[in-house]
Amino acid sequence: MIALEGVSKHFRDRAGREVHALGPVDLTIRTGEFVSLVGPSGCGKSTLLRLIAGLEPASAGTLNRYGNPLSSPSHEVGIIFQEHVLFPWASVLENVLLPADILSLPRESAQARAWQLLEMTGLKDFAHHRPQNLSGGMKQRAAFCRAMLADPRFLLLDEPFGALDALTREELSLELSRLWGALGRTAFMITHDIDEAILLGDRVLVMSPRPGRIEADIEVDLPRPRSIDTQSLPRFLEIKNQVRHLIFGHRKG
Numbered sequence: 001m002i003a004l005e006g007v008s009k010h011f012r013d014r015a016g017r018e019v020h021a022l023g024p025v026d027l028t029i030r031t032g033e034f035v036s037l038v039g040p041s042g043c044g045k046s047t048l049l050r051l052i053a054g055l056e057p058a059s060a061g062t063l064n065r066y067g068n069p070l071s072s073p074s075h076e077v078g079i080i081f082q083e084h085v086l087f088p089w090a091s092v093l094e095n096v097l098l099p100a101d102i103l104s105l106p107r108e109s110a111q112a113r114a115w116q117l118l119e120m121t122g123l124k125d126f127a128h129h130r131p132q133n134l135s136g137g138m139k140q141r142a143a144f145c146r147a148m149l150a151d152p153r154f155l156l157l158d159e160p161f162g163a164l165d166a167l168t169r170e171e172l173s174l175e176l177s178r179l180w181g182a183l184g185r186t187a188f189m190i191t192h193d194i195d196e197a198i199l200l201g202d203r204v205l206v207m208s209p210r211p212g213r214i215e216a217d218i219e220v221d222l223p224r225p226r227s228i229d230t231q232s233l234p235r236f237l238e239i240k241n242q243v244r245h246l247i248f249g250h251r252k253g
């Protein structure tokens, strides 16, 4: 579905010096897979996600989506960022329906889908509330509904639970795992949380420090559906240890 070959990204800093942020990266994401990416701060995770989203061009290499060169954002891709970016003056329902206006989706079917997603995420009774009346977890659920409104084939998640407290984070990641299973979409998520990466992923990619390269691609051969008990399985702990060593092995002392 997504194929990257030799992709790298350079930026210029304020002093005009070139910063090699990412790559070269080779990566294939197959249809229906949930791929998690972890790596140290500043290694280029968000940069990679922005390239896959088509929000920025690569400096070198090729990116293909469904066999076509990937160069611009598409309604086939839904994105969820750490900050929920809901409009405070609009209701939850209006926020969820926002892509319908931007993408000129037929109003009636968009409304039906919005209600279906609100129902799935337990937000139906809050459809006419303003975002400020919702908890952090509920706002992130609303952001999920909005990202899924146009029925994207591919979901990109940039630290989706990063701004939430630990309990809500755990609850929502299990919920996302359930929803992802029910909706059957392809997903790519970046996170700082190793547990979360394993709990949700079919594969966990580990990135090296900047310029980020994919250092390991670990298959998460744990049964689905995943639950709180998954985290205590010996295989889960084994994968977690492997990832921790790959990340912290770069640190001295």
Ligand SMILES: Nc1ncnc2c1ncn2[C@@H]1O[C@H](COP(=O)(O)OP(=O)(O)OP(=O)(O)O)[C@@H](O)[C@H]1O
Residues within 6 Å of the ligand: 011, 012, 013, 019, 021, 039, 040, 041, 042, 043, 044, 045, 046, 047, 048, 210
């Ligand atoms: N627009 C930009 N201009 C200049 N440098 C940039 C730009 N965007 C990112 N960088 C640099 O590229 C490197 C990678 O940044 P990126 O945000 O992708 O890392 P990250 O792994 O997502 O970090 P974190 O985990 O802390 O969010 C960093 O050194 C960053 O300063």
